[in-house]
Amino acid sequence: xxxxxxxxxxxxxxxxxxxNGALVGDRRVxxxxxxxxxxxxxxxxxxxxxxxxxPLCCVKTSRGHQSLHNSVDEALLLKRKxxxxxxxxxxxxxxxxxxxxxxxxxxxxxxxxxxxYSYFDSDSLVEQAVGMPSVAQIFKVHSEAxxxxxxxxxxxxxxxxxxxVVATGGGAVIRPVNWSYMKKGxxxxxDVPLDALAKRIAQVGTASRPLLDQPSADPYTAxxxxxxxxxEQRGDAYANADVRVSLQEIAAKQGHDxxxxxxxxxxxxxxxxxxxxxxxxxxxxxxxxxxx
Ligand SMILES: Nc1ncnc2c1ncn2[C@@H]1O[C@H](COP(=O)(O)OP(=O)(O)OP(=O)(O)O)[C@@H](O)[C@H]1O
Ligand SMILES: O=C(O)C1=C[C@@H](O)[C@@H](O)[C@H](O)C1
Ligand SMILES: [Mg+2]
Numbered sequence: 001x002x003x004x005x006x007x008x009x010x011x012x013x014x015x016x017x018x019x020n021g022a023l024v025g026d027r028r029v030x031x032x033x034x035x036x037x038x039x040x041x042x043x044x045x046x047x048x049x050x051x052x053x054x055p056l057c058c059v060k061t062s063r064g065h066q067s068l069h070n071s072v073d074e075a076l077l078l079k080r081k082x083x084x085x086x087x088x089x090x091x092x093x094x095x096x097x098x099x100x101x102x103x104x105x106x107x108x109x110x111x112x113x114x115x116x117y118s119y120f121d122s123d124s125l126v127e128q129a130v131g132m133p134s135v136a137q138i139f140k141v142h143s144e145a146x147x148x149x150x151x152x153x154x155x156x157x158x159x160x161x162x163x164x165v166v167a168t169g170g171g172a173v174i175r176p177v178n179w180s181y182m183k184k185g186x187x188x189x190x191d192v193p194l195d196a197l198a199k200r201i202a203q204v205g206t207a208s209r210p211l212l213d214q215p216s217a218d219p220y221t222a223x224x225x226x227x228x229x230x231x232e233q234r235g236d237a238y239a240n241a242d243v244r245v246s247l248q249e250i251a252a253k254q255g256h257d258x259x260x261x262x263x264x265x266x267x268x269x270x271x272x273x274x275x276x277x278x279x280x281x282x283x284x285x286x287x288x289x290x291x292x
Pocket of ligand 2: 099
């Protein structure tokens with residue numbers, strides 16, 4: 001009975017991103033219809049007669065349009081790795097966790113595309129559930145606690161579904177109950193140096209991120225100071241993730257001096273590799289995944 005109720009709530013969540021049968025926003029991405037960095041769903045774009053965007057080509061970054069892949073070899077490696085991991089995941093969802101600006105949305109869309117999973121952004125689902133256009137407005141009109149309650153409801157609903165990549169809100173890790181939902185799938189923490197995070201966030205401004213928004217300070221300084229505090233407070237919570245993807249480690253392996261040299265595809269490949277290692281180590285492919 002409870003399982004049925006959960007399922008129906010999950011369907012409501014999935015339905016929440018549809019209006020008149022069309023996908024609204026970039027909350028959900030299906031294989032073959034990815035538009036990284038866009039804000040309009042593929043179906044809506046198609047309905048408007050927009051030309052399809054080649055999947056996995058480029059992402060808008062602080063340096064303009066940056067290639068997602070360094071080479072065809074890298075794209076093939078991503079595809080091959082995804083095929084292996086897909087088998088081992090057995091439908092289990094992937095939850096991306098990490099600080100604001102760590103690339104959960106960017107990397108999440110790539111993973112969803114290459115695994116043939118659906119992509120959800122929990123912040124967007126909260127906005128839809130509450131009926132407000134931005135997280136910043138929810139914080140302002142209601143409160144952070146109200147936002148967190150809705151965030152937990154969204155994660156609970158998503159946790160009864162399969163084959164999703166979920167980009168969670170940066171603070172989703174702080175409530176233990178959210179871990180009980182995310183542990184039904186695999187959690188992947190994107191670990192990005194604070195300096196790189198602050199640079200990315202300063203590039204777009206802090207207005208959309210209420211916890212970082214201090215109009216009097218310059219965006220980089222405000223973001224860096226607050227992110228440092230949050231990282232300190234949330235260190236243990238992020239450590240609950242099943243796997244950690246460190247951009248510094250990837251950069252070191254590739255001989256780069258700094259993480260800004262990495263493409264989102266580099267990060268997605270490393271995430272898939274870590275997921276595969278975790279699943280194999282925990283013998284999950286022949287264990288708890290069978291109950292799905
Ligand atoms: N590997 C990368 N290199 C350079 N820029 C990146 C990379 N990944 C993401 N970005 C850029 O950094 C910014 C933040 O990325 P993204 O929105 O994916 O992060 P997020 O973790 O989803 O953030 P939030 O928690 O605020 O939703 C975006 O402008 C994005 O284009
Ligand atoms: O780190 C955080 O606490 C937040 C991150 C964003 O994704 C939003 O969920 C909100 O701005 C809070
Ligand atoms: Mg995001």
